Amino acid sequence: MGGLFGGWYLFNIYFNLYNKQVLKVFHFPFTCTNLQFAVGSVLALTMWTLNLHSKPKVDKDLIVSVIPLAVVHTMGNLLTNVSLGHVAVSFTHTIKAMEPFFSVLLSALFLGESPTAPVLLSLLPIVGGVALASASEVTFNWPGFLAAMGSNLTFQSRNVFSKKFMGKSKGALDNINLFSLITILSFFLLAPFTLLREGFMFSAEAMKGIGILAPETVMKQALLAGVCFHAYQQVSYMILQRVSPVTHSIGNCLKRVIVIVASVIFFQNPMGRQNQIGTAIALGGVFAYSQVKRLQKKPAAA
Template sequence: MGKTLLLGGLFGGWYLFNIYFNLYNKQVLKVFPYPFTCTALQFAVGSLLALTMWTLNLHEKPKIDKDLIISVLPLAIVHTLGNLLTNVSLGQVAVSFTHTIKAMEPFFSVLLSALFLGESPSIPIVLSLLPVVGGVALASATEVTFNWAGFLAAMGSNVTFQSRNVFSKKFMGKKKGSLDNINLFSLITVLSFFLLTPIALLRDGGFLLTPNAMHAMGIIDTKLVLQRAVFAGFCFHAYQQVSYMILQRVSPVTHSIGNCLKRVIVIVASVLFFQNPMGRQNMIGTGIALAGVFAYSQVKRIQVANSRKAAAA
């Protein structure tokens, strides 16, 4: 019972942190349209939390050396790109539309697994992906906030995040000592901060987050915007960290189903909060895409169960 309650609490925290991240992050990006700086700040907050966790011995410290950093660096690069592109998309289009596009993650997961891991998808898997692609196309055709920059950025985040998952699978297969899922994510976050911060400083300038610079942008309540930006950074790290904690306790398929439900909740919450107009065809397309993701998760669950039965026999 205790384990069940803990798992339920983790799922609740995962969803809640994700909702708050999207809502606060969108509010910040509306008045402070600098996704590079916002993403670097989120990595900074995450890095501070990770270092605090290690300093207070809340989790076993990883043994970091040059070879480990070189091995993790590709993961950090795609992680940086994925989160940056997500913020670019959130700054350009509605939160609900970004997450509708990101429902195509299973499509890119299957594609990249086939290309780099040699995992050929079954016919049921391919069929379950058809409504995902069709639903996203239908929703995109009637999206009020549609623009190519937001659409392509969200698509790019799908590619980079699924590349990260493929690289993570390869990396974790090597069993790098104390570098479990939580430490791997924390180390990736720290490396991402060091990768993106110089680029953000060069691209956006180094003093955008000062009160004077924000006043010059027309931001009246600079303290409130900074508070929301920092809180969004906290939620950003928290929801991803909790996601890894859940993944250690459940199967990847269960985690995938939970992620599908999370996306539904985030879309509904953002539409209600921002009062974004959604046409009938847009809602139908979003529903078809999310139903396809759920079907994909169920097909994966059945395949995993059959594989285990075959192995036991």
């Protein structure tokens, strides 16, 4: 289990570092996102072909039921890349600490789950911390901020859809196969929009045409980002199969801290004291939210 958590964190760190390096010079988030889905699709098909994991039984009804998940998954990852293209990695992940807020909101709206007073109180430092960090962020701009907030909304919508989907009979479609199928569908969903909006830009000739001096390096980093992208999400699903959602949420909070620290060190992004305090408060709120949810689970399990 320690190895899985270590792999989850390591792949996520390298994804963010490679991805940001690419987006700093290659300003095509649709292309980058669809490339990541393409790499993940190849890896998933290879896994099934080599019998490394059981193949899912896919039919028309299953695909129709999974498409809503694929749509919000596509939008969430696209918006994350849009945000990373505009602001620092550390700031994007600070904003994404707002995920519990959207989780509570959407669960109340669509699942009828009313939040308790302790849950609502744990959301206050999250909202306040993000606001404090945003007010002093050097790289702040509205497109990056709104894209990150949009990714929170879409990813938590995905979780709500997943909960509804998991409540139905899904046969042999476990979490790993579900993620793999979502990845493949996401590639086909985003591909036409990518071509319409950005054209085919992932080639040495196209990159040289927009002034990139070392296109081979950018292409290599983009492919590595795609591998790390699929690997960290796949490992995340493997962990989710073995631990409770609350434990997974706490692990995700720690992962965000590690990614923020690693990106600040690697990119040397300036973080003022107010920004640091706001980020710490927001992440502390996420941890408090996780603890509240853990304590609320105990009576139900007794």
